[in-house]
Amino acid sequence: MRVHVLQLIVGDKLNSDSYNSVGLNLLSAGTVLDAGDISMLNRHSVDYVDIAPRSSEIENVVEETPSQQANVLQVTSFNNAIAGIKEIFETLQDGGSLRNESVESAFNPMIESIQEEKDLVSLLLSLNSQDDYTLQHSVQVGMLSYFIAKWMNKSEKEALVIGKAGYLHDVGKCRIHPDILNKPGKLTRDEFEEIQKHTIHGYDIIRKSLKDDTLALVALQHHERMDGSGYPLRKTGTDIHSYSRIIAVADIYSAMISSRVYQQRRDLLYVLKELHRMSFGELDPKITQVFIRNMIPNFIGKKVSLSDGREGTIIMTNPTDFFRPLININNQFIDLSQLAHVEITKIAI
Structure with missing residues (x-):
């Protein structure tokens, strides 16, 4: 029977070969689908496939598909990445400089531990830290940015750069007073303008310390929006660097699924719906669609x-x-x- 890819269930069996839009054979007839296969069909924008009749009616579908908790290595690497960004913040607050070796020694092992992960939703639900929001958010954005880059068929080398840009996107917050950064109530206009300066601080820190204009530009632009409603420079469309547009999607998703002093965390699926709404003006629609399309099967x-x-x-x-x-x-x-x-x-x- 012919079904839409998003209606596939783990255990479905292909009746015929499945091809992408350029004729590449993705899966052969007889393949019993797992979560990775379904995700791969989504990544290649396959809409419909032909499967064998299911052995029972829908009422007998197993109630839940086994989901994998984050393993010990993933948890350890995640926590080390948080410790790494914490150390970076403290070094900068004490007048030190940002060192590439410190960034990569904390970030790269975390990516290595998760790069084969096919269920990002379970990973996000499993990995949690008691450290403050800014630290965990930095690691999540780095991780999400890496996955978006891979889903966009970027090379491993480029995906790592994009992930690192996500990891460092908020580094300028080290220069914002904690009383403002962690204020539980509504910010005043002056306080909000001060918060916005973290983009400029981040640009300044990265450019001077790492001499990397691209990473610096991402720190500067990750709050810019396609329709010009963002900050600090109100850039529009393709005037915003493509990496910045990727990090913007990861940044918003991570922020909305996290608990903060002034905001309760929102459900992961609700936030995808909000991103979809924002793709009609504020966020890059292609990047947002890639993210949503690859996240949905994980639910x-x-x-x-x-x-x-x-x-x-x-x-x-x-x-x-x-x-x-x-x-x-x-x-x-x-x-x-x-x-x-x-x-x-x-x-x-």
């Missing part, structure tokens, strides 16, 4: 809580509305696309 098998108090498991994504999937609740199947008043409030592994 299959995840446990969810709904706004009406019920709990269930995502078993299919909806090709016409990525953000309102099919949910299995006690062997009853709820199509959220038909329930406008019900929302997913929480996703867990």
Whole structure:
């Protein structure tokens, strides 16, 4: 039977070979699909595939797909990357300079530990630190930027540079007073203008310390928006460096899924929906679509809580509305696309 790629389930079997738009054979007939295969079909923008009839009706679909917790190496490397950015901040606050060796010794091992990871959603849910928001956010943005670059078919070398740019994007915050940076209430106009200066500080620090104009430009531009509504220079469209446009998507996603002193974390799927909205003006639409398309399959098998108090498991994504999937609740199947008043409030592994 012919199904949309976003309706595939782990364990489905291909009836025929699957090709991408340029005729490259991606998967052969007879392949039993795993999460990596489904993600790969998405990366190649395949819309429909032919699968063998499922052995049972949808009511007998296994309630949840096994999801992988972050392994010990990933957790250790993640925490080391946080310790690394913390040390960088402290060195700069004490008048020291940024050293490339310090950056790469903290960041690169973390990327090596996760670069084969196919379920980024589980990874984000598993990796968590008690360190302050700015530190964890820097590591998350570096990690997300690396994955976006890979999904855009960048080389490993270029993806590492983009990931490093994400890791350092907020380094200018070391020059913002902690009372402003961690203020629990609404910022005054003067305080907000002070916060905005972290982009200029970051540019200045990286350019002087690392002599790297590209990394410096990302620190300067990651809050610029395609429609000119960003800061500090109100750049528009392609006047914003392509790396900065990648980091902007990662930055917003990480910020919205994180708890901060003035904001509760939002659900991972809700934030993808918000990014989709922002792609019509503020964010680069191609980059945002690549990110959403590669993240969506990772939600299959995840446990969810709904706004009406019920709990269930995502078993299919909806090709016409990525953000309102099919949910299995006690062997009853709820199509959220038909329930406008019900929302997913929480996703867990």
